[in-house]
Amino acid sequence: MKATQQTTYRMLNTRLSDVSLQLEKLRSMGASGKKLAVASDDPASVRPVLNTRKQLSNVDRHLTTLGRAADTMAAADTQLGQVENIMQRAKEIMTGAGNGTLSPADRTVLADELAQLRDQLIDTANTSVDGRFLFAGYQENTAPFVANPAYDPATYDPADSATWPVSYQGDGNVTRLEIGTGQTEQVSLAGSDLFLGVSGWDPSGANSIDSGRYDLFAELARAEEVVRSGDPAAMQTSLTDLEGAADQNRQLRAQLGVRASRVETAVEFQEGLKIDLKAILSRYEDADAIEVFNDIVQQESAFQAALSVTGRVSQLSILDYL
Template identity: 30%
Template sequence: MRISTGQLYDRSIQSVLDNQGDLSDVQTQLASGKKLLRPSDDPVGAAQVIRLTEEVDLIAQYKKNSNILTNNMEQEETILSSITTAVNRARVLMVQAGNGIINTDDRKAISIEIEQIRDQVFDLMNTRNAAGEFIFAGTQSASPAFVLNQSAAGNKYSFQGDSGANMIQVSSTMKLQVNNSGKEVFEDVLARLKTNITGSVGLTDISVSIEQQGAFDQFHKANYSAVVPADNEYQVNIVAANQVEVRHVASGAVLETIDFASGVPFSFKGMRIDISGAPGDSVNFQLSPPQKQNIAETLNNFVLALNNGNISQTKYDEALKDALIGVDNSLTSIGNATSVIGGRLNVNQAILGANLDLEIANKSARASIEEVDYAEAVSELSRQEAALEAALATFARVTGTSLFDFIR
């Protein structure tokens, strides 16, 4: 087989170029720190690197989301703490306002401070986050959560957000709530449960009031029917000069028989009943429907009572009881919301820790596939340099051979 001069040169040059390419690849690996310079170097490894890089990028976003969640939750927790402090101060003033020795001027002074607390609480309930969104407005975060409507009856504070919640992805399988809706924290707070007289027969004096709120609340919650209003009516019958019966009107069942003297108050399920009459006389009372009232409205109603110079002592006492129960229920709701925030922060912290562990594992796996082993690469560099030098020397020897060299 004959080899032409052209073939001889082509093969020699190709050998040199191949060795130069291999040497260049090793030099590039050392310079970049990457073992995979192109997908063809390791197709399977390249695919794994792409997948692991996507996972690392997702985890980086989850970490950002976790930080956003933490910032929002901590801000909300601070706001709720400020509201709690303000409302506790209002409660102290309410207790002070219930002191029988204070006069009209004292009530006026107390009303001024509670009015300021009301405005502070209202402002806090409309707090914005760093993005300018109203924290307690639910998903309607572009608009204030609570609005003030002026009316002839006084200021009215109403909720105009919704009960929805913004969610944020903190892992591939977990979303956490970013904010608590003001409807849940402030608006859906039970006002004081009450009863009202619906009719009477033959009695001269009638009074039904709540003496022990806790006992009455238990009775109300256990027996109130939102479906059948008739089930909420009860009747007190004077069956003897010294005895009354309390009946459930709808069923006719006798709930309790109580010792009685006309004009002397007696108690039933936390209620104080004061009636004057004779056997055969009766009074009907009904459990009032539960009402909900936000803390700003509760404070506002008490301010109106404090500023009402014509209010009777009985109505003033009722307004004070309404305010105290409303404040206590609001503080309980705020405390529950704070507990939820704490639990959510703990979950977020646990997920963040898991994400950090996954990030380390994925980066380590990716590095084992794509990052260069410098000891191995340096050895390969030396080998490729030697191969290139050999190819160059061979090229010089082969191309230098001719008939004249043979003659000499």
């Protein structure tokens, strides 16, 4: 059975079209660097690619959350460093105030500086980052600490927060984040715990300072009062209490540092996981540049050959097939 000219020409055109499509696909692959553009390119790779992309999305989400937490913890650490400086200066003032040769005017100058330190401490405790107060618990839209206008040293009671020199408008909640599979870490400090020495703050009831702990504002207020009075024994007691309050701040800062280190480790793990997942995705999606170039050269040669044959066949007459 003899092939007709029309059949032969149609077959050659089909071949030419196939070669042209393959060449176009290779050129697109070379331009994009991707060998998997649509599911039909490699159906077996679709599921692992989708799974890997989902994992990458989760990693990016974790990194964003952990990054925010790390920034917040770094800001908190900076402020706790400022608290340490304030308490250190207060201790220096108390040590100097114990000098029996100071005049009442000299003591007034020192007492005024202690009052300024208390105001600085309030400002530090009300630090905000991106409009959110660091030490307010979950009440992060409200400045947590305000001077108590009703404060009276004569009625001060460590067991009644209504009598304290500075009032707290936050809560005792802290933020915890998942930093690994089944592993969470506390990434914030409640102002009530840090500055007032109250580990379980009740916003709706009376609060008392935990045993063995200190209200930093109250200690600064007490220091100011005893310096003005000039009572040596009271000043020595106040100095001891200031040292205890400063140590309380140092301990909480150290705990924050340990937690920040764990968050940093979690960030490093997620970044390493991201690199591994990108490598897996690359094996499925990315084209080998040299291999694609060689394939393009071969396919262009095949296209030119098919084009040449098709051109010659189109010039044949029906007599050439008889």
